[in-house]
Amino acid sequence: MEIRIDRRTPLERMRVIPFQQVVDAVTNCCFEAAFRLPPDVLRAIREAAERESTAVGREFLRQYLENARIAETENMAICQDTGFAVYFVEMGENLRIDGGSIYEAISAGTARGYQEGFLRKSIVSDPLFARRNTTDNTPPIVHLTLVPGDRLTVILAPKGGGSENMSALRMLKPSQGRAGVVEFVTETVVKAGGNPCPPTIVGVGIGGTFEKAAFLAKKALLRPLGEPHPDAEYAALEREILERINASGVGPQGLGGDVTSLAVHIEHYPCHIASLPVAVNLNCHAARHAGFEL
């Protein structure tokens, strides 16, 4: 039997991809996300239109579908708020980008995508004082995770201001438990009314620390619609919160109806003995995302 020893140095083992290849892929991703609503979201809106009992609610849902069709066929943005470009990136430990960092590549691709796609530039330089538009929708937000292997996986989830502004985080007492979570999430969504463009997708992060819970809430929005949590207890909790929200009558656009949210998605993480952090991140019905692997 022949024994093969890999005599390459760790550096030689690295897979190298050119900077421009990443920039191009990110640029296309910006177009894809802005113009094409993912099939799971379209299906969920179609199903919601069948469930909705109010005429006004059904009319809004019909308009969302027509809007998605126009956006896709005419390469027009689904929503004028083409969002903060939020990226979830998994980068293999044995991958190197030749010519710049992953952050620079994503930033350059975002700038080009928003420029060439005629997408709205919605980022201001200083949050409090100058609030001057950066004019190219940068900087993006990049959540980077290092993973084994030599691949690069990128998901772009552009995030509009209307739904993001209705997010909330509360550090519950562990004694508040399941009931406390149900109450806080439901209250957050109902209080948001028509502002986040319902029917929304409700991302919930439970556990971890203050910032971990917020990250999980956003990450939870990426799960395909119609896919319940793999754990039975959490899946039941998702169903219960969704029923409570939809019993509120907020409805499409907040003008009354049965469908206030399309889904509740929970992500959880171990947490401190003293804590029960719960974060809620809402996504509007125009739940855009796109991705690629290199």
Place this chain on the structure above:
Amino acid sequence: MSETAISLTTPISEATARKLRAGDRVLLSGVIWTGRDAAHKRLVAALDAGEPLPVPLRDQVIYFVGPCPAPPGRVIGSAGPTTSGRMDAYSPRLLWEAGLRGMIGKGERGPEVTAAMRECGGIYFAATGGAGALIARSIVKAEVVAYEDLGPEAIYRLEVKELPLVVAIDAQGGNLYERK
């Protein structure tokens, strides 16, 4: 929601506005003006300073929108409503002092706004949030007329043809956001 839509053309008189009821469907035509928080802040600063407004607002309608740039061959990009609540700090001043008649946006308005609407005969329309590509089809002309440095937040003069709206809050206090 009423079955047939009411066709309205800007400018809108107080008498016409006072006849509208929450739940009425409206197809709006004519000239309207865009404005988001940053533009509203400047408009109110102009009122504070006693300066003339860059656009005439008497009996006019402001659409809370920051559109996408126009792709080649198009009048405007995607152009759906933004959250109106952010304009609550400014809208009463425009209703009282500038004679503003109507507002188009999405989501609820605060008590100061609805009170000013009752006093002045103001009307608040909801456009479909997240349907910007569909709404853009009703916009036949668009040009930046003030605060160009604000980019997407500049004031545009829009000419609209049968823009589909719902009266969300009327001048009598009728309010679709107040759930029974």
